[in-house]
Amino acid sequence: MxxxxxxxxxxxxxxxxxxxxxxxxxxxxxxxxxxxxxxxxxxxxxxxxxxxxxxxxxxxxxxxxxxxxxxxxxxxxxxxxxxxxxxxxxxxxxxxxxxxxxxxxxxxxxxxxxxxxxxxxxxxxxxxxxxxxxxxxxxxxxxxxxLGASYFRVIGKGQVYGLSARGLTVDTALPSGEExxxxxxxxxxxxxxxxxxxxxxxxxxxxxxxxxxxxxxxxGQDAVVDVQAKVFLRDSVGELGLASLTSMFLFDPKQPPKQHSFRPALHDSNGLAIHAGNGEWLWRPLNNPKNLAVSSWQVENPKGFGLLQRGREFSRFEDLDDRYDLRPSAWIEPKGDWGKGRIKLVEIPTQDETNDNIVAFWTPEKLPKNGQPLEFAYRMHWTLDEPALHQPDNAWVAQTLRSAGEDKQANLIRQLDDSIALLIDFEGPALAKFTQDAAPSSQVSVGDNGKLMENSLRYNPATQGWRLTLRIKVKDPEKPVEMRAALVDGDQSLSETWSYQLPAHTATSR
Missing domain, CATH: 2.70.98.10 (Beta-galactosidase; Chain A, domain 5)
Incomplete structure (x- = not known):
């Protein structure tokens, strides 16, 4: 040698x-x-x-x-x-x-x-x-x-800083207080x-x-960060958050601001995407709630999750200074089997864009004993290429819109009926074979606090996709309403699952 x-x-x-x-x-x-x-x-x-x-x-x-x-x-x-x-x-x-x-x-x-x-x-x-x-x-x-605590931010080519990652979260949104x-x-x-x-x-x-x-x-075009970690507990914790992401969501067309803004939307991310271990894809649009809101999904061996900026046309933001259209999505790709646990989403009320009010992380079902290492590894993608972050031959949610619900009367005059309308646009190759005469079906479920008044699906020629319209009557405005929707063809799933929480006080405040 x-x-x-x-x-x-x-x-x-x-x-x-x-x-x-x-x-x-x-x-x-x-x-x-x-x-x-x-x-x-x-x-x-x-x-x-x-x-x-x-x-x-x-x-x-x-x-x-x-x-x-x-x-x-x-x-x-x-x-x-x-x-x-x-x-x-x-x-x-x-x-x-x-x-x-x-x-x-x-x-x-x-x-x-x-x-x-x-x-x-x-x-x-x-x-x-x-x-x-x-x-x-x-x-x-x-x-x-x-900079600061265990926060870090990364960008790729042509991107500007937006959401952050964190090394670890402890007791986020628990009554004991976050560490x-x-x-x-x-x-x-x-x-x-x-x-x-x-x-x-x-x-x-x-x-x-x-x-x-x-x-x-x-x-690179996308920035990639591989993370390996060994964590040791020195004291009992209520909840440990791994692969944590922190972002900001202030408003968008489904939740407009109280005061008119020239910007149609203002957020670093507008949804949480999950690729579950069983192969299911979920999309949860983000909210800026009136009160602290916590959602979680039981998942075994997740294949991926992340906070995404889905929809990047400049016209969605119209902001020349802060360029929200160039802020990256962050996707977590676990390495190895993470076992049983939950992906958790925390949404915190905020009045301005300087506060990061969104937190998403994985929390394992079982924690090691004090002194024993919790070992995990994952890859992070910081990207503008959201289409790469959902199943390519599936359909996905392009946008969610919200308005006061209305009923079109026989005289064609629209009358508000104290319901809330949600319009979900699905797009993707899985829908290409369907026509107005042979449409897919919608599979919708609404939690106990809501009554489904309308479930209608129609072809959207502008996007060559399908628009699902749901009208919901909220029973108790002090409580949120959980909803899920997907497009199906018989027993075959065609789309990711739209999983949404209509925040408390929605009916009375907007």
Whole structure:
């Protein structure tokens, strides 16, 4: 064997000597100790920065990590400030070393902010960004952000930031109150010049759990992130959320805003898609409810789930500044069998788009004993290609519309009848063989709190699909109504299942 080959093998072995197991050892040790909350080291002039002033602190491109190296990946850092009060430790992993990337105020442009420069000398980084020339050769674009608790965001080519992912959620929407685990330390492998991926390790901590994570980021038209994790419980939890996604839904045509807006819709995602282990596909349109709403689906060995931005025409949003039409969907593809559990959706009331009010995650039926690892892995797709995220030969829900229900009288005048109308447009190749004279059938179920007044299906020549119209009378407006609908041909399913919760107070407020 050539000397160069031997050297390469030795270097590879040394890099592999730092692995997920090394982080897992640290996580297990943390879980065996009492939790110690991180202490703020911020001076007052930085901890009380308003958002606009915090935004003035920007990284200097010439000071990006690896800026002097021949690699397409670079790192820039977030400065501490505002509510980012505690530093996270960030390390670089090479073939021979594991070395902390020390804080240096020279990496930042502070704009016109005035404060004692000595106040920053003992600070750290609040998080980091991954830079990569995804849109134009030689131009560094931000493609991943790790900032705050266990949150991270990723984008592919031509995308802008929208929804976020989280390493772990604990007791989300439970009366006990939610816990927010945080990444306290990172290890990032220095990429080689030819590398098309970046490996990031993270150590997670919280009062109830600790964890070890390995993220492998692959930039491209779609961004792909492979996640491996080992989580250790140090205390009992009500509910553990894995592969968590957080998004924002404010309004759309099925739930318009109280005050008129030039934007027909405003959301980072408009639905939860589920590919169940039994092969069933479900689509749950999102709501901005009056009160906290929680939905869940019992699933064994899920094949995939995600929060999607389904329908990307600019005319759906009409927003030149925030470009909601370019915000990615995030799809979770589990690796291996995850067993029995639930996919859970939490919808929180919000009055503006600055609040992420949607959370979706997988929660396993059984949790390990304290000190025993919960191991799981999945692949994340950050994409604008929603058609790739449903069964290609099936039909899917293109949109859901809502209005006050009305009955067309004999004199052709429409009269409101105190019902709620929901119009669901189905499209897809499974419907191509049907004509107005030989239509598919609709299979509809409505929960006990609703009475089905109309169930009609008609051909939609504009989309070459079918529109299902449901009229529902709500019995108790203080409670929601659960509904399901699908298109069938005899006993053969033609479409994904539309699974919707009409929020409480809908009949009286809209």
């Amino acid at each position: 050539h000397l160069a080959s031997i050297t390469l093998l030795l270097c590879s072995a040394q890099v592999q000597a730092f692995s997920l197991d090394d982080v897992a050892t640290k996580a297990k040790a943390l879980s065996e100790k009492n939790y110690s909350a991180p202490a703020s080291n911020l001076p007052v002039e930085l901890s009380e920065l308003p958002f606009a002033d915090y935004q003035k602190i920007q990284p200097r491109p010439e000071e990006f990590e690896w800026s002097e190296r021949d690699t397409p990946f670079k790192l820039s850092f977030y400065h501490q400030g505002m509510h980012f009060k505690t530093p996270v430790k960030i390390n670089e992993v090479t073939a021979t070393t594991v070395k902390e990337i020390k804080y240096d105020p020279k990496r930042f442009n502070f704009g016109d902010l005035k404060f004692d420069q000595q106040a920053t000398k003992n600070l750290g980084y609040a998080g980091f960004r991954v830079m990569y020339p995804i849109n134009q050769q030689g131009k560094q674009d931000e493609i991943m952000s790790m 927010f685990p945080y990444f306290r330390e990172f290890w990032i492998e220095r990429p080689k010049p030819q590398d098309k991926h970046l490996v990031i390790f993270a150590l997670l901590d919280s009062p109830s759990a600790s964890g070890a994570y390995r993220f492998t980021l692959r930039p």
